[in-house]
Structure formats: C-alpha cells, structure tokens
Amino acid sequence: MMNKLWIVFGLLILLTGCYDRIELEQQSYVIAMGIDKTENKGVYAFTYQIANPEVGSAAGQGGSNEPASEIVTVHGADILSATYTANSFVSKKITLDHTRIIVISEELARNPDFIRVIQSASRSPQIRRGVQLVVSKEKASEFINNNQPVMEQRPHKYFQFMLDRADQTGIIPAASLHRFFQITEGDADLFLAIYASTKKDKKQEQGKNKLEDEYIAGQIPQLGGSPTQFMGAGVFKEGKMIDTLDGEEVRIVHILDNTLELNNYLTTMPDPFDPEFQLSYNYSQKQNAKVDITYHQDKPTEIDVLVPFQIEVIAIPSLIRYAHDQEKQDALENAITKRLEEKTMEIIKKAQEQYKSDPFYWSLYIRHEFTNIKQYEKADWHKKIFPNAEVNVTYQLDKLEFGKMLDDSNLDRVRD
C-alpha cells in the first residue's frame, strides 16, 4: 500500500512537468494597455506598454542605453488574443498581471460597442480588477506614446504615483475595472472613469481665467513638464460614455459618494467682502456624507444629504481680519456653505436633467426598500426614481480654522 502511494506521488511530480511554471525573466510585463477603434467593426487596436526591468534597477548592470519601456500596437478582436499576435515581435511572453491602467480612446468609449471589447478583461484572471480605466481624449496609442514622464522614467512608478496623488486630491475618481462592472451591471448610477490627455486643448486659451480645478484634462495651461494631464472624469451610462466632468465636479462627486475616498483639497473662492481677491482654503472631510433617502412609490422620492466638513483658511490676500471678527466669520461660513451648495445643486440638476442618473452611487441607499431584485428593477432608478427625486443637500461646517497664524501683517504699519 505504502509503496504504491509512493509511486503515485513520484509520478505526480514527474507528470507535472512543472505545469504552468514560468521563469520571471521569460515574461514581459505590460504596465499600460490602450484600446482603440479601427475602421473594421469588431477589430480593435491594442497598444501595450511593456516595462524594461533593467532600467532603474540596481541589479542590471547593462541595459542603461535601452529605453524604459517598449510600446507596441497590434490589431485583434479582444485583449487576450491580441497578446499572442503581439508575440510575433515581442520576444517574451506578454503578461498582463501587472497592468496598472487600461486606456480607452474617447472615440471608442462613446461607441456602444465598447462594452463588448472590455468584457474580455473581466473573464481573464490575468487582468486584475483593480486596473484603473482611463479615457483619453486622443487615441489611446497616441496617449501612451506621447506620455513621456520626465522624472519617473519607469512607467509603473509613474502611473502609481500619478494616479494616487490625483485621486487623493479628488480631481480624478477611483475608476477600477471592478467598479465599472459593478455599476454597469447594477444598472443604476453612473460610472466615472479617469479622464486624461497628452494633447493641449484648443480651448486652453479660454481656460486662462478659470479657477484651479474647473478644467478637464488638456485644458490646464501648463509650461514645461510632462504633457500628460489627468483631470476630470468621463461619465459612463450603461457601459457607454456620455459626457465629461471637470475636476471641480469630480470633487463634488467625491464629497457626495461615500464609496470614494476624499481626504482634503485646497481650493479658492472670491473673498465675500472683497471679491477682487481670492480666498483660499483647505476643505477636509472627516466624516462621510449622510445620505437619507425616503422612497415614495407614487410621488417624488426625497433624498436628503448632510455633508459635515471642516475648513482651514490658508490665505487671505484681502487682509480682512476674519480671525478676530465673529460676524465676518459667520458671513464667510455662509458664503462657503452657499457656494458649495450651489455648485452641488448644479451638478445634481445636470445629473437629473441631462444624464437621468446619478454619479454618486446613491442607489445603494434605496435598495433595502425592496424585498427582491425584481421589485427594485421595476421601480427603475434610472428612469423613474432619481430624475424625479427631490434632492436637498445641506453642508454643515464643523470647524473653521485660520492656519498657524491668526493675524496677517498689518499693511498700514508695513507701509508707513
């Protein structure tokens, strides 16, 4: 008995031939992937940015003259089969395990066929569900080729740092593939993808008098540095892109959507007492927004949102002494709250009237009203509930601070 068992064990080891073992150096690691439309229906252009392991690692002595990454484009029907075609000119096995972002051209994203091609990403265990979806204004292959980071030579580091930081400041949403499928298949709410561009917008000239976050990618007036801008979001409804949001709007979405993280951001507003000057403050949110939905079958649903927030005023160029004056503080508080509420109502109105759905993932709060999925689907968030709902957003200032120093320099004394 024991002997037979040993034979079985022995054969088991021999027969494996180390089944799916592959040495690390025999693989090519794709960091970014781009998908474009081609003239033929059903055929797409796939662009792979493959990291060169020897660049930037101390272990490889050679390879200093090699580029940091290799970018190849092939045509194919879906993500995985195209990788095999690409192997006709890429020497190692292309591996998608470490892909950070999938870039989709706006042209393809706005096409109803987009969901057909992205589907295969969810099937393959190779592509992680945490991969970020990026919509590029230009073609995805152009975006990847133009993206030449100056400081972060190695592409995986660049994307990691770039996306992390932009996400923290709230100007782009967290847009994982997982979230895309979750929202799309949930058939309520809107999915926001990261919007990016390497091309300067023609409207950039107009953008000059805009404030710091009212841009979408490509519009920010920029001198020097990498041409790539990550700003704003592409709005997807039912797996198809329908519009873009600018950075400010994405920040408001972050405030209202509790599934997205937002710590704090810096922004400016006209000084309420001296509109010539801009007053800049640090908006931070320690608690999640409270979303309270009262569902009515026959009349409009009520959605009440309470957002507790904190403000730290960073710069007061008008030199008004808010810190000492309670009345002025109250006025400032009102101004900030009012401004936030106005901006929020603007985007909610846009969502209700133009998109007929919400980008805030609020359908989560209504689901428990229904006993089964059929009822919930019948109630129809997209068409019936949200567009007709009465939405009230209240901002509640918890704490108003004035930075490290209470007083600014007294201009009258400085200039005597």
Add this chain to the structure above:
Amino acid sequence: MARLLQKQQNKAEQSSLKDKKVAASLKQNMQDTKELFGYGVNKDFAMRSITLKSNGKKGILFYFSSIVDGERINLHIIKPLLTAEGDRIKNIVSIENIEETSDFEKVVQNINSGKVILFVEGDTQAYAMDVADFAHRPVSKAENEVTIKGPQEAFTESLNSNISLIRKQLHNHSLINEGIQVGERSVNEVNVIYIKDLVNDDILNNVRDRIKNIKTDNVRNLEILEQFIEERPYSLIPTILYTEKPDKATSYLEDGYVVILMDSSSACLIVPVTFWSFFHAPEDRYLRFFYGNFTRSIRIFCFYLTLMISASYVAISNFHSEMIPPDLLLAITASRERVPFPLIIEVLMMEIAFELIREAGLRIPNPLGPTIGIVGALILGQAAVEANIISPIIVIVAALSGLSSFAVADLNMNFTIRLMRFIFILAAGTYGMLSLTGAFLLFLMYAASIKSFGVSFFSPMSPHFMSSEDTIFRKTVRKEIFRPTYLHLKDIQKKPK
C-alpha cells in the same frame, strides 16, 4: 551457519556464568576470576591478597586499577582490614557502599563498573565496595545551549556529578534516581530520575519497559540510548528532548517529566516531550515576561522563515508572479536576466552551499577555521553573483533562511526544519503555492499524529489540556498554576492548596 554456531556457543558460555555462584574456596574464586579477566595479560587488572586481622583468614581484592581511586582503597579498605577488629566486613571497612553478593555474574559486573571485590576464605559471599573513579572533566559552561541570564553549569560525563547538579537545584526527598541495567556484553546503567509523588506511573513504566527491552551488546551512552527508546526511528520529527543543562532538566522534573541520565554522556534525555519543548529555551523563563515573550516571538518567526522563505520564493516567482509588487518583480527579473539556471536550481544550489559551509565549518580543525569564512563568503557572496551563477536576491533568501535556522536552538528540531525546508522547496517547485500548502498541511497533520510516550505532539494546544499555558507565549510566573495535565500527574496544581 558459522555465525549461528558461534552465537549458540556464546550463549552457552554466558549462561554458565549466569548460574555460577561464589564458591566457598578462595582458591577456586581466585582462579575463576583470574581466568575471566585475563589476569597477567590485562595490565590494569589488579589483585591483592591480604590477611584479615579480625579473624585471621585470607582474603583477596580484585579491581581495575585504571577506574578506581587507589588512595581510597589503601585508606578505607586495606588499612582497616589489616589493622581493625570487628565481627563483620561491613563493620571493618570505611566505605560508604558495600554490597554483598553470592552471584558470580554480579561480581564480574561490579568489577567492570569500578568496584573492589573482596573474596574471603570460606565465605560464599563476595563484597563489592564502591571506589570507582572514572576520569571526567569538571563541571563547565554549557557550550551548545548558551544562555546569558541563568545558570551556566552543564552536565559532565560523570553520572554522580550530574545527579549532584540536579539535586543542587531540586531539594526534594521524593526525587528518585532509579538504575536500570542495559547491555549484554557491556552492562551499563541507565538512571531514570523522577519525582515520586508527581510522575505518572504509566509513563514511568513505559520508560522502564523500553529501556529493559533493549536487546543489544552495548549501549555506550545516552545518544545511542535515545535511538533505542524513541518511537519512530524513521521519522524526521524527534520525540525525545536532549539537553546539556541541569536547570532545564530540573524544571522538567518539577513539571512531572522523566529525566534519563547515563554515565559517560554530558547531557540528559527528557521524556515525554511535545513540540513546544523543542522550541523553548530555558532563558525564555528566566527573562521577564515581555523580554521572554519577545525572544519567543522571534524564534517562532525564524522557525517559519527557515521552513518557508525559500519555498515561498520559488512558488511565488515561478507560479504566481502577480503576487510580487512591480518594483520588486522588475528588480528580480532584471537580476535574473543573465543567470543560466532555473530559479529552483538557483535556490537549491545556495541552500546546499549553506549546508556545506555549515557542516564543513563544524568539522574543520580550529587552526584552519578562517579558511571556511573566506571560502564561504565567496560562495555565498558577491563572487557568485558577479559570475552570473546566481542572482543577488537568492543570496538574501538563502542567508535569511540559513540564519533563521540557527535560532531554533535544539539540535534535533534544527535538523527537522533544515530537512523539511528542502521538501518544501521541491513541493513549491512542482505546483507552486498549491503544493506548498499541501505539503505544509501534510507535515502539520503528520506532526499532530506523532506521540511521544503516549503524549500527543502538539498538546496542550491540540488536543487541548489544562497547563501552565507556556506554549507559544508564556504567562507571568505568578499566573502559572497548573502542571501540564496531558501527563496525567498525581498532583496537577503547582501551589499548595
């Protein structure tokens, strides 16, 4: 056939000695003894004939001069016999221990174990007097189980000093030292030590039986005895604890374990044991609560590292490269670009190189010691990397796994994990994490099935028993109330009720 015959012959000879009694005739006894021990040829076999003053009869003393204390023979045996009056031998000589025997076999045994035998004319009793003085080194520091805080003494090769070292720490009248004879040709004594009113009699009988059932010519020392009485000689897992520290032995005695000692071994055996005993060091208990547990946590971490780090590295990089963060992945890939071997070969090469250095370093004579360092540094170091034989990451992995293996102080357990490591590496190389997990589970299941003298290997954790809860971590000394109940002791509570 010839061997079989010889065997029978030997048996006949031995059995004739077995039934032989001490004769009344002194001449007869003298002749027999001389013949048996090869008097005249055997240089250190001594005979002295004297006339007893008390009754005027003749007497003869036999002993091995090399293993007795000559001074004591002169002062405490010969001198009183020649000068003192008295009705019985026992009252004349001034030796602590006198044994009377009429069996000739006993006489032979006693001479062999360093006693003086006195035959007296017309007496069918022989007198065995203990004057043994085997050469041994003095009590010195424990060299293989180093502690910073705590007693430093180690067992020596002398049984008497070893027992004295134990009694020094444990002043208890119930501490029993029981002798059991083993061996056919050379009869050695195994000393089983226990606390009478604590120990579980089943375990004690089990130990006695196993020692008595040894059928062999000679059990020279404890290290051989260990292999005779252990449960599974083919198992990788040890079931007997071997230690050279009297304080460790004493603490086990206090908990109701059985300690086995033998002359000529500078260590003791402790039975039964559980996994935790191999993993504990006496210092854990001498250090304060947090310090002791800190060293424990390091040790259990090292235990895991040694077993798993190389295997995990092989499994993850060969089968699950998606688990490695991109930076590390690219660094490994870049460093492996010019290495000609598969990763598993690389790992095995380094692990074997480390074992080589370890074994060679142990055997090399002291004056040649520095060479091993130089050669070792070359193999495990920069040169091998620069020659593109291995990648630098492997050096880190092998060094970590080698270094951590030293943290498991017990020699037996140390070998267990060093060997298991190779099994795990091979397992990891066949199906990756899947087979590594499988191998680890099998190992765990096997270890859980092991029993040492009837005690499960992972108790008191699994199966659960009441104990002082000194398993992975220990409690403060004041909170230790119970003795390990898996031993089924006569008294399980430590403090007086």
